[in-house]
Amino acid sequence: MDYWYLSPLRSEGEASFKVNRHLNRWYDHGLGEGGNLIDFGLLYYNCTVRELMERFGPDFTVQQHAGISFHQPDKHPETESRIQVQTVRPLFAYPLIHYLHERHIPLSVAEQYCSEIRYELDGRNYYGIGFKNDAGGYEIRNAFFKCSSAPKDITHIGKDGSELHIFEGFFDFLSFRTLYPKEQHKDDDILVLNGAAMFERARPMMARYPVKKLWLDHDTTGEAYTKYALSLNEGFQDQSSLYSQHKDLNEWLSGKGAVPKKQMKQRLDG
Template identity: 45%
Template sequence: MEKLTCATAKKIDMVDYLISLGHLPQQVTNGSDYWYRSPLREELTASFKVNRKLNVYYDHGTGKGGDLIDFGKAYFGCTISELLGKLSTSSLQPFLYQPSINAGEKKENQESKIVIAESRVLSDAELLAYLNTRKIPLDIARQYCHEVDFLLYGKKQTAIGFRNNSGGYELRNEGFKGSSSPKDLTLITDKKTEALAVFEGFFDFLSFQLINRNKAAPLSNYLVLNSLSLLEKSRDLMEGYQHIHLFLDRDKAGVEATLKVLEWENGRRDKFIDYSNFYSGFQDLNDWLKSCKPEIRQSYKHGKSL
């Protein structure tokens, strides 16, 4: 397929594009202002606005905005050329905003939703290559993840799927980051220990499994939030454990979430312990793992642990 031009790409409707990435608006105001929890960072209150009439966005949390090209570069961390390549393989088409189409109403067209079609053992070559870029061994990924086929705008896609407690999936591949409904936490537990390790995303959880795979007495209770918006929901669950080990991100939202959880102690010293200093200088545990020299990663595979 011929690569899109910048001019054509900028005509792709940003609301539809965000849906294709798994992001739905929290509310619509003035008929054309769509508000989201920012896809570019974690936040609890929607402050990322897309004006559908102008087809531009503005992130009030960072004070930055722009068109679809600007957003795509920030979202994927890629060049314009790389982004145009991704968009060229998409089923999205240039779109002219028409306010007569009830812009304030949610689309109910089934083709605009993520629909899970099938899950199976991870084996797709492109997904295995993506796992390799994240430095996650296949045996660990297969223990906790599946290869998931899903429909998006009626087009079949395949991603690594991490299941949550309500049956929805966090979906990731090289060019896609999204989730199917319902969105929820993922709790993996056998209750054999009184400690619970808490992660923001599942690649951090998988990284932890690699780092601790040979530990003599590993933790066996894990909570993956899948989104900081579910932090408050996780509080009652955390209360059921004596010790909470926090491995949240080190960006602004992650640090704020960690501080919020630490305030839940209410005098119970050492119930909540922040372990993010282990990957100081990196956004999260997986970023730290990816930065490690091969010999350091090998040391964790063969005995060293966190």
């Protein structure tokens, strides 16, 4: 359900600021901009990610400060806490396999890291592609919906790699594995943040790697975290120039105006 407010980002007389509590997203129709809580904080305070973290700490929420206050009319907990995972099995349902095909992810790649999740939400049953995190929760996706089951956490694959590749979401990681099978970069480890806001929580683990390659999104949050990471001088390297004309690695792989596959391969290997 959507809720409407007077925009806290500008002066207005009629509410045009929309908040979707289920997706935890906002959109300001007057500005034509939207996103998650981090996106809002960066705009509201006109600051960098580092400054935002210094102000509130890595785990801040809307309710922790009066400066950004969204009234919560309903009493339901967040969507992820209401999701009850019923069954976990190998990927099988045709709509999910078709969805992978639409996003240019081979089933042979997805089934190495993902499962088919049957879950209950608000008394109704659904299914989706599930990607497990280190705490046992799942990121769940299908063609119509994206959600998470509690607990929310990062996904760290590998233990003793020479380099760490960092992705915001698991579809970008699957895109990377589509381009680079396990045989390539076999000595490298993987970190899927399962949301850019998990970056700060993952820093102690990242610190174990001298080289950390960032594959973050080309949006307000992703670019802000990339800039923040590079400013730390801790071995971070930005890889996003590969898909500079696209929102993320998966969009680039999916061919939405992307360069031909042969040229793609040359750029990757170069």
